[in-house]
Amino acid sequence: MSDLTLGALYGAVTLVVMFSGMPIAFALGIVATGFMYFFMPPSSLDTVTQNVYEEMASITLLSIPLFILKGAAIGKSPAGRDLYSAIHTWMHKIPGGLGIANVFACALFAAMAGSSPATCSAIGSAGIPEMRKRGYSPGFAAGIIAAGGTLGILLPPSITMILYAVAAEQSLGRLFLAGIGPGILLVLLFAGYAVYRARKEYRMALEIYEKGGQKSAYLEDEHFTLKQKVEMLPRVLPFIVLLIGVMVALYGGFATPSETAGLGALLALALLAVIYGVWKPKDLSPILGSSIKESTMLLLIIGMSLLYSYVMSYLHISQSAAAWVVSLHLSKWVLLAVILFMVIVFGFFLPPVSIILMTAPIILPPLREAGFDLIWFGIVMTVVMEMGLIHPPVGLNIFVIKNIAPDIPLKDVIWGVFPFLLLMVLAVLLLCVFPSIATGLPDMIMGAK
Amino acid sequence: MSHGVDIAPSRGPAPPDNAVIAALTAALDKLNRLLMTLSMIALVLTALVLTYSVVSRYFFSAPTDWQDEASVFMLVGVTFFTTAYVQFHRGHIGIEAVAGLLPRRVNAVRLFVVDLASTLFCAFFTWKSWMLFHEAWVDGQTTSSTFAPPLWIPYSMMAAGMTLLTLQLLLQTLARMTNKPDSERAA
Amino acid sequence: QTALKLSHQFPGGTVTEGDFRDRLSRMFAAEVEKRSKGALKFSIYPGSSLMKTNAQFSAMRKGALDLSLVPLSYAGGEVPEVNIGLMPGLVTSYEQAYGWKNAEVGKELSRILYDKGIVMVSWIWQGGGMASRGKPVVDPDDAKGMKIRGGSREMDMMLKAAGAAVVTLPSNEIYAAMQTGAMEGALTSSTSLISFRLEEVSKALTTARGGSYWFMLEPLMMSRTVFDKLPKDQQQLILTVGAELEAFALKSSKEDDQQVAVVYQKANAKVVDMTPASLQKWQAIARATAWKDFSEKNASCANLLKLAEKTL
Numbered sequence: 004m005s006d007l008t009l010g011a012l013y014g015a016v017t018l019v020v021m022f023s024g025m026p027i028a029f030a031l032g033i034v035a036t037g038f039m040y041f042f043m044p045p046s047s048l049d050t051v052t053q054n055v056y057e058e059m060a061s062i063t064l065l066s067i068p069l070f071i072l073k074g075a076a077i078g079k080s081p082a083g084r085d086l087y088s089a090i091h092t093w094m095h096k097i098p099g100g101l102g103i104a105n106v107f108a109c110a111l112f113a114a115m116a117g118s119s120p121a122t123c124s125a126i127g128s129a130g131i132p133e134m135r136k137r138g139y140s141p142g143f144a145a146g147i148i149a150a151g152g153t154l155g156i157l158l159p160p161s162i163t164m165i166l167y168a169v170a171a172e173q174s175l176g177r178l179f180l181a182g183i184g185p186g187i188l189l190v191l192l193f194a195g196y197a198v199y200r201a202r203k204e205y206r207m208a209l210e211i212y213e214k215g216g217q218k219s220a221y222l223e224d225e226h227f228t229l230k231q232k233v234e235m236l237p238r239v240l241p242f243i244v245l246l247i248g249v250m251v252a253l254y255g256g257f258a259t260p261s262e263t264a265g266l267g268a269l270l271a272l273a274l275l276a277v278i279y280g281v282w283k284p285k286d287l288s289p290i291l292g293s294s295i296k297e298s299t300m301l302l303l304i305i306g307m308s309l310l311y312s313y314v315m316s317y318l319h320i321s322q323s324a325a326a327w328v329v330s331l332h333l334s335k336w337v338l339l340a341v342i343l344f345m346v347i348v349f350g351f352f353l354p355p356v357s358i359i360l361m362t363a364p365i366i367l368p369p370l371r372e373a374g375f376d377l378i379w380f381g382i383v384m385t386v387v388m389e390m391g392l393i394h395p396p397v398g399l400n401i402f403v404i405k406n407i408a409p410d411i412p413l414k415d416v417i418w419g420v421f422p423f424l425l426l427m428v429l430a431v432l433l434l435c436v437f438p439s440i441a442t443g444l445p446d447m448i449m450g451a452k
Numbered sequence: 453m454s455h456g457v458d459i460a461p462s463r464g465p466a467p468p469d470n471a472v473i474a475a476l477t478a479a480l481d482k483l484n485r486l487l488m489t490l491s492m493i494a495l496v497l498t499a500l501v502l503t504y505s506v507v508s509r510y511f512f513s514a515p516t517d518w519q520d521e522a523s524v525f526m527l528v529g530v531t532f533f534t535t536a537y538v539q540f541h542r543g544h545i546g547i548e549a550v551a552g553l554l555p556r557r558v559n560a561v562r563l564f565v566v567d568l569a570s571t572l573f574c575a576f577f578t579w580k581s582w583m584l585f586h587e588a589w590v591d592g593q594t595t596s597s598t599f600a601p602p603l604w605i606p607y608s609m610m611a612a613g614m615t616l617l618t619l620q621l622l623l624q625t626l627a628r629m630t631n632k633p634d635s636e637r638a639a
Numbered sequence: 640q641t642a643l644k645l646s647h648q649f650p651g652g653t654v655t656e657g658d659f660r661d662r663l664s665r666m667f668a669a670e671v672e673k674r675s676k677g678a679l680k681f682s683i684y685p686g687s688s689l690m691k692t693n694a695q696f697s698a699m700r701k702g703a704l705d706l707s708l709v710p711l712s713y714a715g716g717e718v719p720e721v722n723i724g725l726m727p728g729l730v731t732s733y734e735q736a737y738g739w740k741n742a743e744v745g746k747e748l749s750r751i752l753y754d755k756g757i758v759m760v761s762w763i764w765q766g767g768g769m770a771s772r773g774k775p776v777v778d779p780d781d782a783k784g785m786k787i788r789g790g791s792r793e794m795d796m797m798l799k800a801a802g803a804a805v806v807t808l809p810s811n812e813i814y815a816a817m818q819t820g821a822m823e824g825a826l827t828s829s830t831s832l833i834s835f836r837l838e839e840v841s842k843a844l845t846t847a848r849g850g851s852y853w854f855m856l857e858p859l860m861m862s863r864t865v866f867d868k869l870p871k872d873q874q875q876l877i878l879t880v881g882a883e884l885e886a887f888a889l890k891s892s893k894e895d896d897q898q899v900a901v902v903y904q905k906a907n908a909k910v911v912d913m914t915p916a917s918l919q920k921w922q923a924i925a926r927a928t929a930w931k932d933f934s935e936k937n938a939s940c941a942n943l944l945k946l947a948e949k950t951l
C-alpha cells in the first residue's frame with residue numbers, strides 16, 4: 004500500500020469512528036492504536052502511554068486549565084453580569100448601543116478567558132435576554148453573541164493559540180500579541196454591523212408603530228442618571244486591573260506565559276473573594292468544578308491526539324500528504340486558500356483544538372516552505388476556526404446559544420449568524436492584504452522577527 | 453470544548469436498572485467526587501505555585517526551579533483523577549451528528565458499541581500505563597531537569613486515573629446491556 | 640531490504656544545506672544506503688516530527704525507534720550515567736571531547752549504553768557559550784545576580800553556585816524571555832545560539848572558540864534490538880559510516896562556533912572568548928557541585944567520572 008493510500012484509509016477510518024459518536028479523545032486513541040497494531044512493529048504499542056505523557060507534560064499546554072479557571076471565575080460569578088451591565092449603562096444611548104455593548108463585553112471577557120464557548124455563555128446569558136427585551140430580533144441577538152463569543156480564541160489568552168504555538172514552534176507571547184489587532188478589527192466590524200442592523204430594525208419597528216401596529220420595545224426610551232452611570236464605573240475597574248496586570252506581567256518580563264496563567268487565575272479568584280465575597284468552598288466549587296471538567300476533556304483529547312499524529316508521521320502519511328501538497332506547485336495564495344478551505348471543512352465537525360492537533364503536521368510544512376509567516380498564519384487560521392464555531396452543522400457556539408435561549412429557532416440563529424460569517428471572511432481578506440494588522444503589534448513590542 | 457453551560461454536579465445521570473451495577477456506580481461516583489474535590493484544591497495550589505515563582509524571582513530574587521514540574525505533576529494528576537468523573541457525566545465530547553438520523557433500535561446498538569469500544573481502548577491504555585509505572589519504579593527514573601523528581605509519581609496518577617475511567621466505562625457499558633429496553637435514557 | 644527510521648529534533652533541510660545535525664543524519668542515510676546497495680533504507684524525521692524529543696531515547700530502548708541523533712543527557716532521568724554527556728567543565732576542548740570515544744571513559748559509556756539497549760554509532764560533540772543581555776559572562780563573578788537559563792540540571796547547579804539566579808522555561812520561550820528581560824543570559828550550543836536568533840535581543844556573547852565549560856555529547860545512536868537483528872556486515876557498515884562522519888561533525892561544530900561570533904558581531908553584540916583562567920574557576924565550581932552530585936548518584940557514575948577526569 005502506498006503512503007497516500009494508507010493515509011486515505013487512515014482518514015476514512017477516522018471519519019467513521021468519529022461519526023459513530025465516540026468521544027473524540029477515545030476515537031483518536033483507538034484509530035491510532037488500531038493502525039499501530041496492523042501496520043507498525045509490536046514494540047510501538049509499548050510506547051503509547053509514554054508518548055501521551057510526554058505530550059501532556061508540557062508546562063505550556065498545562066497552562067490551559069488555569070486560563071480556563073480564570074475565565075470561569077469571572078463568567079460563572081456575579082462579576083460577568085456586572086461587567087456586562089456597566090458597559091450597557093454607558094453605551095445604551097448610542098444607536099445600536101446595546102449591540103455594541105454586547106460586542107464589547109464579549110471582547111473584554113474574551114481578553115480574560117481562553118475559549119470561545121466560555122465567552123459566549125458568560126456574556127450571552129445576560130446579553131441575549133437583555134437585547135430581546137429591548138426589541139432586538141432573536142436571530143440578531145443570537146448572532147451578536149455567537150460571533151462575539153468567537154473572540155475568545157483570538158484575543159489573548161487563547162487555548163487554541165497555545166496548541167498552535169507548540170505545534171508550530173512559535174513564541175506564545177508573540178502569537179498572543181498578534182491576535183490583538185485582528186481582534187480589535189473584528190470588534191469594530193461586528194459593532195459597525197450591529198449599529199447598522201439595529202437602526203434598520205428600529206426603523207422597521209417605527210414604521211409598524213406609525214401604521215398603527217404594535218409598539219416594539221425598540222421604541223421605549225431607557226434612561227440612566229449620571230449617578231447611576233458613575234456608580235457602575237468601579238465595577239469595571241477590577242477587570243481592567245486584571246487585564247492590565249496580566250499583560251504587564253507577561254510583556255514586562257516578569258512572568259512566562261504559564262506563570263501568567265497561574266497569576267491570572269489567582270488574581271481572578273482574589274477579585275471574586277475581595278469584591279464579591281465569593282471565597283467559601285461552596286461558592287467556589289461550581290467554578291473550579293466546571294473548569295476542571297472542561298480542561299480534563301480538552302487535555303485528554305490533546306494527549307490522545309499525540310498518538311494520532313505519531314502514527315500519521317510513522318506511517319509517513321503526514322510527510323507524503325505534505326509532499327503531495329508541495330508537489331502541486333500551487334501558487335502561494337492558492338495554497339493558502341486550499342489549506343484554509345480544508346480548515347473550514349474540518350470546522351464543520353471538529354472543535355478548534357482537534358483541528359489544530361490533527362492538521363498541523365500536514366499543513367505547516369508546506370506553509371513554511373511557501374514562505375508564510377507562521378505567526379501571521381496562526382492568526383488567520385484562528386479566525387477561520389472561529390467561523391467553524393458558528394457555522395452549522397456543528398458549531399459549539401450555536402450549541403451554547405441553544406442552551407441559553409432554547410426558544411430561538413435554530414433557523415433564526417443560523418440566519419442571525421450569517422452576516423457575521425461574511426464579516427469574518429472580510430477580516431481574513433484584510434489580513435491577507437495588510438498582514439501587519441496581526442504582525443504589527445508583536446513586531447513593535449518584541450522587535451521584528 | 454465545553455458547551456459552557458454548567459452542569460450541576462448533583463444532577464448526574466439516572467442510576468442503572470440493575471441493582472448491582474447501580475450500587476457499584478454509586479460507589480465509584482463517591483470516589484470520583486472525592487478525587488474531584490482534591491483536584492479542585494490542586495488546581496488552586498498550582499495557580500499559587502506559579503504565582504509564588506514570579507513573586508519569589510522578582511521580589512526576593514530567589515528563582516525557583518521546581519515550579520514548572522510541580523505544576524505539571526499536579527495538573528497531570530488533576531486531569532487523570534477527574535477523567536472518570538467527566539465520563540460519568542458524559543463530558544468527553546464526541547460528534548453526535550448521526551444520532552438524529554438513525555432509527556431508535558440502531559441508535560441503541562451504536563451507543564452500546566461505542567461504549568464497549570471505549571472501554572476496551574481505555575483498558576489497553578490502563579494496562580500500558582501500569583507497565584510504564586512499573587518500569588519507572590524499578591529503574592528509579594526521574595525527569596531530566598534540575599529538580600529531577602521521580603517519574604513514578606505522574607505515571608501512577610495516570611495509571612490510577614485510567615483505571616477508574618475504564619471501570620466507569622465498563623459500568624456504563626454494562627448498564628446499557630442490563631437496562632430495560634423501554635427506559636428512555638439519554639446517557 | 641530493511642527500512643530504518645531516524646528521528647531528531649533539529650530543523651529539517653537537505654544533505655547540503657541546513658542544520659549540520661540534520662545534514663549529518665542525511666549523509667549517514669545516503670552513505671549507508673549506497674554502500675549497502677539499497678539493502679538498508681532510511682526515513683529521516685526532523686524537527687521531532689515523529690515523536691517528542693524526550694521520548695526518542697526510551698523508544699529506541701524498546702525497539703520502537705531505530706535511530707536517533709539526540710543530546711545524550713536528555714535521557715539523564717532514565718539512565719543517570721548519561722548526564723556525563725553534558726557535565727560542566729569536564730570537557731573543555733574538542734580535542735579532549737573527540738578523544739573520549741577510544742579512551743576508557745568512552746568504552747565504559749558505550750558498554751553502559753549497550754547494556755541499556757543503545758548502540759553508539761557516531762560520537763558527535765558540540766561546544767556552546769552564553770548570550771547575555773548585559774555584559775558578557777566570562778568569569779563566574781560576571782554571572783552573579785544574573786537571571787540565566789542553564790538548560791540542564793548540571794549547568795544550573797554550577798551557575799547557581801556562581802551566584803546566578805537560575806531560570807527554567809521551555810526553549811520556545813527563550814527568545815521572548817530574553818526580549819522582555821525575564822531572563823538575562825542563555826547558555827546553549829553555538830548552533831542553537833544562531834537558530835534561536837538570540838543576537839537580536841543580546842548585547843554580548845561568550846563563544847566556545849577558545850575553549851568552554853559547555854561541551855555536549857550529542858551522538859547518533861541506534862536501538863540495540865534493531866541493530867542486533869542486522870547481519871554482521873551491515874552492523875559493521877553502520878558503525879564505519881558513523882565513525883567516518885565524526886570528522887564532518889567536528890568541522891561543522893567548529894564552523895558554528897566561528898559563525899555564531901560573526902552573527903553576533905554583525906548584530907553589534909560584544910563578542911568575547913573564554914580565558915583559560917576563567918575556565919579553571921568555572922571548573923572548580925563545577926567540581927564541587929555538579930561533578931560531586933553526579934558521582935554521588937551511584938558507583939557506576941562515580942567510576943565514569945573518574946575515567947573522564949583522566950582525559951583532562
Ligand code: NA
Nearest residue numbers: 113116155160
Ligand atoms: Na481569549
Ligand code: NA
Nearest residue numbers: 350351391397
Ligand atoms: Na462548525
